[in-house]
Amino acid sequence: MQFIQTIQNLREVLEDSRQNDLSVGLVPTMGALHEGHLSLIRKSASQNDLTIVSIFVNPIQFGANEDLKTYPRRIEADISLAQSHGARIVFAPSVLEMYPNNKPMTLIRNAQIESLYCGAYREGHFQGVLTVVAKLFLICNPDRAYFGTKDYQQLFLIEKMVEDLNFNLKIIRVPTLRKDSGLALSSRNEYLSEQDHLNAPAIFQGLEAAKKAYQKGESRVSFLIDIVRQSIELKKGQVQYIEIVDSSTLLPILDEIKGQTAVILVAAFWGKTRLIDNIELF
Numbered sequence: 001m002q003f004i005q006t007i008q009n010l011r012e013v014l015e016d017s018r019q020n021d022l023s024v025g026l027v028p029t030m031g032a033l034h035e036g037h038l039s040l041i042r043k044s045a046s047q048n049d050l051t052i053v054s055i056f057v058n059p060i061q062f063g064a065n066e067d068l069k070t071y072p073r074r075i076e077a078d079i080s081l082a083q084s085h086g087a088r089i090v091f092a093p094s095v096l097e098m099y100p101n102n103k104p105m106t107l108i109r110n111a112q113i114e115s116l117y118c119g120a121y122r123e124g125h126f127q128g129v130l131t132v133v134a135k136l137f138l139i140c141n142p143d144r145a146y147f148g149t150k151d152y153q154q155l156f157l158i159e160k161m162v163e164d165l166n167f168n169l170k171i172i173r174v175p176t177l178r179k180d181s182g183l184a185l186s187s188r189n190e191y192l193s194e195q196d197h198l199n200a201p202a203i204f205q206g207l208e209a210a211k212k213a214y215q216k217g218e219s220r221v222s223f224l225i226d227i228v229r230q231s232i233e234l235k236k237g238q239v240q241y242i243e244i245v246d247s248s249t250l251l252p253i254l255d256e257i258k259g260q261t262a263v264i265l266v267a268a269f270w271g272k273t274r275l276i277d278n279i280e281l282f
C-alpha cells in the first residue's frame with residue numbers, strides 16, 4: 001500500500017501501472033471511513049487491479065456556516081482500514097496541493113439540478129463536489145469510479161458530468177449500507193447524541209413506510225411525503241425537505257406518480273446534525 005500526497009507522485013506511480021496494463025478503480029471520500037466507504041473499496045478491489053482511495057475534505061463544497069472545521073479527520077486509521085479492504089493507494093492531498101490558488105477560477109456546474117433539493121440549502125455545494133471529482137478523475141484517470149447511492153443527487157450529478165463532458169470511465173453505483181436500525185451510515189452520525197441515534201432511524205422507517213404504501217397503490221405525492229414527514233417528526237427530527245423525483249431526470253414529480261421510476265429524497269435535522277437519505281420506489 002502506498003500513501004501519496006502529491007499529484008505528481010501519484011501520476012508517476014499510475015504511469016507505471018498503465019504501462020503494465022493494470023485497471024484502476026477510484027473511490028473518492030472525505031475520510032473518517034466507515035463500513036459504507038469500505039463496501040465501495042471492496043467493490044473496487046474486486047473489479048480492478050489497483051484501487052485508489054482518495055481522502056480529501058474538500059473546502060469548496062462546504063458553505064460558510066457548515067462543518068468544515070469540525071468534520072472528523074483520522075488519516076492514520078483511514079489508511080489502515082483502506083489497506084485492509086483492498087486499497088493499493090491512499091491519495092490524501094493537502095488543500096494547497098489541490099487548490100494552489102485558493103478557490104479555482106474554473107468550476108463545474110450543472111445548471112439544471114445543482115440548486116434543487118440539497119443544493120437549495122447548500123449554495124455552491126454541488127459546484128464544489130463536481131469540481132473536485134472532475135479534478136480527481138483527471139488526476140487518477142480511473143477505469144471505474146465508485147459512489148454511494150446514499151448521496152443520490154450527488155451521484156446523479158456526477159453521472160451527468162461524466163456523460164456531458166465525455167469522461168472516459170464508468171461510474172459504479174453502490175447501495176447504501178445501514179445499521180440494523182436502518183440508519184444510513186455516515187461520517188456525520190458521529191455528531192448525533194445518544195438519544196438522537198435512537199431517533200434518527202425514523203428517516204428510513206418513514207421512507208420504507210412510504211414505499212410500502214406506494215406498492216399497495218398509493219401514488220399521490222403529498223400523501224407519500226406526509227408518511228415520511230410524520231415518521232421523522234414523531235421522533236423529534238426537523239424536516240428540511242422531502243421531495244419525490246424522477247430518477248431519470250431528477251426533476252420533481254408533482255401531484256402523482258404515473259409510472260415514472262420515482263425516488264424519495266429527504267434531508268432532516270436532529271439537533272444540529274443534518275442527515276440525508278433516499279429510497280427508490282422501483
Ligand code: AMP
Pocket residue numbers: 028029030031035036037039040146147148149150151174175176177178184185186187
Ligand atoms: P463521503 O466521505 O461522505 O464524501 O462519502 C464518500 C463516498 O462514500 C460517497 O460516494 C458516498 O455516497 C459513499 N457513502 C457514504 N455513506 C455511505 C453508505 N452508508 N453506504 C454506501 N456508501 C456510502
